[in-house]
Amino acid sequence: MQVIVAAGILVLCLFAADPVTGFVVTRVTPTTFSSRQQTGGVSREIPSQSSRDGRVGGIKGMKQRNNVSQWMAKLSELPVGISPFEKSLSKSIDVQENFRTIAKRALTAAIGDGVALLEVEFPPLIGGDKSKSQFDDFDNVQELDRNKDWTMLFVPPFVASNPKLYGNKQAWLVFPDTKECELARAEWAGARYRDAATFTTIEAATNFGSSSTSGSGKSYDAPWAANFASGMSKLLGQEDAGFLGDKGSLDPLEQPATIQFVIQPGNGGPVEDWINCETIHLANNNNPDTYIPMVIINGALDKVRGGYYASVFFPKLAATVDRFFKKFTSAFYLKPISDKGVYGWLYRVYPEPWQVVLQTVRTKSNDQMYIEDTVVHVSETRPTYAEAVSKLVDAANKGYAK
Numbered sequence: 001m002q003v004i005v006a007a008g009i010l011v012l013c014l015f016a017a018d019p020v021t022g023f024v025v026t027r028v029t030p031t032t033f034s035s036r037q038q039t040g041g042v043s044r045e046i047p048s049q050s051s052r053d054g055r056v057g058g059i060k061g062m063k064q065r066n067n068v069s070q071w072m073a074k075l076s077e078l079p080v081g082i083s084p085f086e087k088s089l090s091k092s093i094d095v096q097e098n099f100r101t102i103a104k105r106a107l108t109a110a111i112g113d114g115v116a117l118l119e120v121e122f123p124p125l126i127g128g129d130k131s132k133s134q135f136d137d138f139d140n141v142q143e144l145d146r147n148k149d150w151t152m153l154f155v156p157p158f159v160a161s162n163p164k165l166y167g168n169k170q171a172w173l174v175f176p177d178t179k180e181c182e183l184a185r186a187e188w189a190g191a192r193y194r195d196a197a198t199f200t201t202i203e204a205a206t207n208f209g210s211s212s213t214s215g216s217g218k219s220y221d222a223p224w225a226a227n228f229a230s231g232m233s234k235l236l237g238q239e240d241a242g243f244l245g246d247k248g249s250l251d252p253l254e255q256p257a258t259i260q261f262v263i264q265p266g267n268g269g270p271v272e273d274w275i276n277c278e279t280i281h282l283a284n285n286n287n288p289d290t291y292i293p294m295v296i297i298n299g300a301l302d303k304v305r306g307g308y309y310a311s312v313f314f315p316k317l318a319a320t321v322d323r324f325f326k327k328f329t330s331a332f333y334l335k336p337i338s339d340k341g342v343y344g345w346l347y348r349v350y351p352e353p354w355q356v357v358l359q360t361v362r363t364k365s366n367d368q369m370y371i372e373d374t375v376v377h378v379s380e381t382r383p384t385y386a387e388a389v390s391k392l393v394d395a396a397n398k399g400y401a402k
Contacts, residue, residue: 075375076102076349078357079334082126083371084133084343085361095127096146100154103332106350108161110331111259111293113351116285117327118295121302122334124150134336140268147264147298148180152188155261156196165258171197172257174205174280176269178245185249198251202265206276208253209283218279221316223270256284260294267300271317274304278324301325302335330382337385342392344376346383353380356391 079098081090103120110118124146125132132138155173159166175181181199188194200208206220260280265273277296284292303309304317304325311318333348337356344358356377363369376395377383383391 074352075355075378076347076352078345078347078359078373082123082334082336082345083359084135084336085359085369086371087131087133090127090131090133091129093127095131096124096150097153099332099334100150100157102349103154104158104161106331107158107295110329110350114291115329115331115350116291116293117281117324117329118293118331119299119301119328120295120297120332121300121330122298122332123336124298134338143298144176144180144264144268148175148184149187151261151263151297152184152193156192159196169195169198169251170255170258172205172260173197173199174260174262174265175199175201176263176265176273177201177203178247178250180245180263182245182249197261198253198257200250200253202262202273202276202280204250204253205260205280206283209280218282220279221272221275223272257292260284260292262294262296262299265296265299267298267303271309271314274299274325275316275320278320281324295331296328301328337388337392339389340393342389342396344388344392346385346388348382353378354382356383356388358392358395360396 079095079102081093081095081098083090099122103122107118107120123134124143125136125138132142151173155171159171173181173184175184178201181201185194185199203220203222210219262277262280265277277294277299281292281294284294305321309317329350330348331350333346335346337344337346342358344356347355347357355375358374358376360372360374361369362372374395377388377391
């Protein structure tokens with residue numbers, strides 16, 4: 001660790017060299033804390049128990065602050081290997097496993113605090129020998145495959161952490177459609193995965209909730225492709241001709257879930273997926289005594305909340321925004337920001353506040369390149385994209401990126 005004093009501010013720098021490439025990541029954290037505990041080489045203050053209790057979407061009792069030094073002890077560091085400037089490092093480590101570890105911790109805390117609607121958002125293609133950033137070419141199928149694999153690896157240990165609550169297949173894996181469920185069954189055939197959760201789809205989960213006595217009364221909103229496939233099956237004189245996958249890959253739904261993991265709904269698929277997510281949630285939480293968390297994994301909820309789909313063309317979807325999707329809490333959120341000559345991340349790990357982190361490529365005196373992470377903004381409320389860019393640009397202009 002290197003300690004630097006500049007402009008009256010104590011700056012802690014952690015240099016972690018990649019043993020394979022020699023690439024170095026430096027964490028710059030302006031701070032004024034005096035009470036600290038050493039954790040992994042970074043000096044961090046440990047929050048009191050009172051500040052960790054009773055959180056719902058933030059840290060109890062804290063006011064809005066923009067002073068980074070006030071927050072630093074409570075912030076998780078950016079995961080290693082996510083910068084597009086350190087691609088060799090990204091390919092040599094399991095970035096996604098680190099994401100799963102962070103997400104598990106965040107979701108456990110949020111669910112313990114009674115949060116029912118949760119989103120997990122991260123770049124699914126980073127890491128491994130086929131690592132890709134947002135600057136590389138990729139398609140929706142690649143994203144869907146990686147999100148499916150990520151969730152299949154995430155759920156078994158999550159369920160095992162609380163078998164009384166989630167065991168006996170009380171956790172649901174909710175796939176976008178029957179084909180994706182069929183593929184998951186075939187590709188993850190081991191008992192560890194097969195027995196960890198109930199395999200189902202958005203359509204099956206919606207129909208189950210609609211038919212239950214405690215349901216919301218709403219029915220499944222079928223996309224045109226499903227309607228077309230159903231019509232073709234009837235023309236062939238069959239109830240299900242298998243155009244959209246083998247329904248035999250689905251588990252029977254006999255009782256409500258204790259938690260639902262919805263994998264990439266809507267994004268790259270039909271907008272009806274998002275509409276049906278609300279129906280599923282309402283059906284399972286219609287009784288005020290029930291509490292069934294819904295976790296949406298890489299569902300691109302920013303598109304829904306941000307007005308990407310005009311209400312004049314998608315009125316049903318637009319109607320869900322305020323009453324449903326704006327109520328989601330970001331448990332683990334990691335999104336790259338690249339604009340106006342700067343690069344950084346919008347980052348949040350529940351119950352911590354939001355971070356805007358600037359990433360800068362620097363060169364040491366021996367010509368060795370390294371990545372410097374600088375937290376330039378922290379707040380309880382999520383900054384807009386424009387605000388995040390502005391904070392990154394301001395920090396760069398002040399010399400962090402020079």
